[in-house]
Amino acid sequence: MSETDTLRDNRDRGGPAQPLVLAQNLTKHFPIRSGLLNRQTATVHAVDGVSFAVHKGETLGIVGESGCGKSTTARLLIGLIELDDGTIVFDGDALGSAISLRDMRKSVQMVFQDSYASLNPRLTIEETIAFGPKVQGLADPLGRARDLLGKVGLDPNRFAHRYPHELSGGQRQRVNIARALAMSPRLVILDEAVSALDKSVEAQVLNLLCDLKDEFGLTYVFISHDLNVVRFISDRVLVMYLGEVVEVGPVEAIYGKQAHPYTASLFSAMPSMDPDNRTMEPPLSGDPPNPVNPPSGCRFHTRCRFAEDVCSGAKPALATFGNHPDHLAACHMHDPASGHSLAGAEASA
Amino acid sequence: MSTAIALAASASTSGRRGYWSGVLKRFSRDPVAVGCTVILLVLILAAIFAPYLDLADPYKGSMIKRLRPVGTEGLPLGTDEQGRDMLARLIYGGRLTLYVGLMPVVFAFFIGAALGVTAGYVGGFVNTVIMRVVDIFFAFPSVLLAIAISGALGAGIVNSLVSLTIVFIPPITRVAESVTSSVRSLDYIDAAKASGGDAFTIVRVHVLGNVLGPVFVYATSLTSVCMILAAGLSFLGIGVKPPEPEWGLMLNTLRTAIYVNPVVAALPGIMIFITSLCLNLLSDGLRSAMNVRD
Amino acid sequence: MLVYLLRRLLYVCPVAIGVSAICFMLVHVAPGDPLTAIMAVDATAQEQEAMRAAYGLDKPLPTQYVIWLGKAVQGDLGKSIASGRPVAGEVIGAVQNSLVLAFAASLIAFPLGIFLGFLAGYFRDSWIDRAVTTVAIAGVSLPNYWLGIVLVIIFSVTLGWLPAMGAGDGAWMWDFTHLSHIILPAITLSVVPIGIVARTMRALVGEIYSMDFVQALYAKGLHRGDVLRHVVRNAAPTGLSVMGIQLGYLLGGSILIETVFNWPGTGFLLSNAIFQRDLPLLQGTILVLALFFVLVNLTVDVAQAIIDPRIKRS
Numbered sequence: 001m002s003e004t005d006t007l008r009d010n011r012d013r014g015g016p017a018q019p020l021v022l023a024q025n026l027t028k029h030f031p032i033r034s035g036l037l038n039r040q041t042a043t044v045h046a047v048d049g050v051s052f053a054v055h056k057g058e059t060l061g062i063v064g065e066s067g068c069g070k071s072t073t074a075r076l077l078i079g080l081i082e083l084d085d086g087t088i089v090f091d092g093d094a095l096g097s098a099i100s101l102r103d104m105r106k107s108v109q110m111v112f113q114d115s116y117a118s119l120n121p122r123l124t125i126e127e128t129i130a131f132g133p134k135v136q137g138l139a140d141p142l143g144r145a146r147d148l149l150g151k152v153g154l155d156p157n158r159f160a161h162r163y164p165h166e167l168s169g170g171q172r173q174r175v176n177i178a179r180a181l182a183m184s185p186r187l188v189i190l191d192e193a194v195s196a197l198d199k200s201v202e203a204q205v206l207n208l209l210c211d212l213k214d215e216f217g218l219t220y221v222f223i224s225h226d227l228n229v230v231r232f233i234s235d236r237v238l239v240m241y242l243g244e245v246v247e248v249g250p251v252e253a254i255y256g257k258q259a260h261p262y263t264a265s266l267f268s269a270m271p272s273m274d275p276d277n278r279t280m281e282p283p284l285s286g287d288p289p290n291p292v293n294p295p296s297g298c299r300f301h302t303r304c305r306f307a308e309d310v311c312s313g314a315k316p317a318l319a320t321f322g323n324h325p326d327h328l329a330a331c332h333m334h335d336p337a338s339g340h341s342l343a344g345a346e347a348s349a
Numbered sequence: 350m351s352t353a354i355a356l357a358a359s360a361s362t363s364g365r366r367g368y369w370s371g372v373l374k375r376f377s378r379d380p381v382a383v384g385c386t387v388i389l390l391v392l393i394l395a396a397i398f399a400p401y402l403d404l405a406d407p408y409k410g411s412m413i414k415r416l417r418p419v420g421t422e423g424l425p426l427g428t429d430e431q432g433r434d435m436l437a438r439l440i441y442g443g444r445l446t447l448y449v450g451l452m453p454v455v456f457a458f459f460i461g462a463a464l465g466v467t468a469g470y471v472g473g474f475v476n477t478v479i480m481r482v483v484d485i486f487f488a489f490p491s492v493l494l495a496i497a498i499s500g501a502l503g504a505g506i507v508n509s510l511v512s513l514t515i516v517f518i519p520p521i522t523r524v525a526e527s528v529t530s531s532v533r534s535l536d537y538i539d540a541a542k543a544s545g546g547d548a549f550t551i552v553r554v555h556v557l558g559n560v561l562g563p564v565f566v567y568a569t570s571l572t573s574v575c576m577i578l579a580a581g582l583s584f585l586g587i588g589v590k591p592p593e594p595e596w597g598l599m600l601n602t603l604r605t606a607i608y609v610n611p612v613v614a615a616l617p618g619i620m621i622f623i624t625s626l627c628l629n630l631l632s633d634g635l636r637s638a639m640n641v642r643d
Numbered sequence: 644m645l646v647y648l649l650r651r652l653l654y655v656c657p658v659a660i661g662v663s664a665i666c667f668m669l670v671h672v673a674p675g676d677p678l679t680a681i682m683a684v685d686a687t688a689q690e691q692e693a694m695r696a697a698y699g700l701d702k703p704l705p706t707q708y709v710i711w712l713g714k715a716v717q718g719d720l721g722k723s724i725a726s727g728r729p730v731a732g733e734v735i736g737a738v739q740n741s742l743v744l745a746f747a748a749s750l751i752a753f754p755l756g757i758f759l760g761f762l763a764g765y766f767r768d769s770w771i772d773r774a775v776t777t778v779a780i781a782g783v784s785l786p787n788y789w790l791g792i793v794l795v796i797i798f799s800v801t802l803g804w805l806p807a808m809g810a811g812d813g814a815w816m817w818d819f820t821h822l823s824h825i826i827l828p829a830i831t832l833s834v835v836p837i838g839i840v841a842r843t844m845r846a847l848v849g850e851i852y853s854m855d856f857v858q859a860l861y862a863k864g865l866h867r868g869d870v871l872r873h874v875v876r877n878a879a880p881t882g883l884s885v886m887g888i889q890l891g892y893l894l895g896g897s898i899l900i901e902t903v904f905n906w907p908g909t910g911f912l913l914s915n916a917i918f919q920r921d922l923p924l925l926q927g928t929i930l931v932l933a934l935f936f937v938l939v940n941l942t943v944d945v946a947q948a949i950i951d952p953r954i955k956r957s
Contacts, residue, residue: 485658492898500917502673625786
């Protein structure tokens, strides 16, 4: 259904086979300055060579511990942070050459985690939603704003003139969604958009997001640390660790069998509903290593139970795993040529 | 000083009221602030409409009526060392005193806010240049800087305005820069950028509305110091020139009279004190009404 | 912390150079010719040129600045136009007198301000708090030069208890005659810092008492006195920095008070310099005072770094 919708969109130039976003080798290093002369003494490897595609009409979930580079990736995608390296191709147009950042921003919008900090306290919610359409010169911004308030379930007659502090957290997040939709985007990045909400409100907002996706033919990038929520909303899942992609694949494939030991431990930290299937072994212990000096080779080797010499020596590449062609993981255990003792055998994670 | 915006968290959420009507409501419930506003308004209106108040000529002296005490028939506040009517001189004196005492903060507010918002929003090299220059001016205690510039420029109303404006630009710039930097890091600025707004539009719509309030409150807290300093410059003889009536200058010329008529000699100081006290209390009232804290 | 201290020290250099540039420019924004005061009225154009050259005023401004700065670094601030004596000597004598006054005023202001502020912060929203707040706001609203006059009217003119003018004869000593001269100006000067220190301490102490850790201390069963020790430790760095800055302001703010009491300090020197249009003297005095203020700020920051664990460990 969403496929017919995207086909109807006259901005769709590449057709359904062309990914909406193709991110290649995204890299962002933040310098740390210290010392007497404020020289750069270290680098935070926030995002290091991340590549992925977002297909039209799908929801791509991005998961990982805090500090793994999820939010930085989101901000790189929307151009709020400048890329150090890598390319972004939007529907076949390379950003910076075929399409300008300003033009791409008409098609990409973002919803932030902190519903309060993402609304200007001095503007009514109607003015906040109308700001984008106004600067882009769209017709009747205020009418559009009231329209969208209705779509996100807030009666415009009651809410249009209110200020952010007069709304609940769930209502504010609905406003943020309406603000994103006001630009008629094709891609919406949801950066922990429901994480700060109460569980019941979270469910309502998630349902709203699903409805809006169908209605407007949207594509979502959904960033979260909550695996249950990601499973509910995503078509495909991308797992990040210390600024790198360790595993990516369809939601049912990954939730069925995790290819990367990190993904496996992440999922084993998820409480099970089945009393016969309790978590017996401890999930991940300790904090992730410092992204200032990430470990060599496979960045997970410092916490991995299966780590061997090869893991600290060479960086594993993303390769297909199991019987699903779209299920990729970066682990030496799945590469028979790597020299890992468990390579080739099915790792019993 | 780290000025942060306390986001307006009002208890009642009913109705469609804006930020400013809430501020007005809270302000009007503060009897001290309202009282000070009334006193200041009376002083300002009296100064503006002094010529219509049927007062004696504040410039006309009399050799025989010098230094009459307070309560003399026809001279309720006595006369000064040249026999000029003190009541008339105190009311007319409000004109220059308030003008030179308040306008520098107004000028400094606009210049300092512009510099601070630019430094805070643009950041980087621009920020470094602006803030380092501000730091240099901060190396002077305000009284010293005012006296230094006024002393070099010489007496006169314009020179006083210039030197006091220069004194108050750095502190206002600093506050504006720090508030702007903290606002700039909030998500709604990122959201506005993602909507394709250019820097100028974002500053106009999203930054100024959240920055100018706290900066304005801070500027009002400087008015009292500015008043005292402006009168102080005149008191030193490097502000307003005689024979203009001005409270600081009157305080100076009446110093010779303290042995003869101490109460009259103290009157101009009482006016300065009342005004600056009201300005301070008014600023405190505004601060709490606008939910600004530092 | 060493890096922090070194950076802070290094940072003083550009500020000091900026300060000297402003002081240098003071003379050049001044209207009229800096030499009018000493130039003979009937000097010919040639004589005027010769004089200019003698004072180095014929060179371009940046050159003049570098020459002036080079001499200033060696302690040569030029000669007073009015008295012909070296500026440096006159300024040093005056700074000593001003320091004595600032020190005396801070002896009154700091203990009193801290005490009042603690009292108000501890008994927040009580009548004590309101009384202290009123006193503090009155203190910062007082034009202190006027307060000086009022004190003279009361204690010198009416009661005849204390001298109204000067610092006493001869060099400064901490004896009865000299102390009787310093009482009135020191009280006058201390009023504003009392208000500022009390207000700051009140806010600080009130804020610390409302923090969760104070509740935790009470919950552990600590006595009020022991809790107070924790509060004092937390208030110390900020309190110290406020006092340090106030000490600097006392030095600069004393100019008006010194004029009221004819106190032979920098303020007195400055007003003489202004009225005799003695620009080298004006320039030198301001430079020394501002550099002193920079030094005070530096000392405060270093002291703060030493007692504040958050800076110490960074």
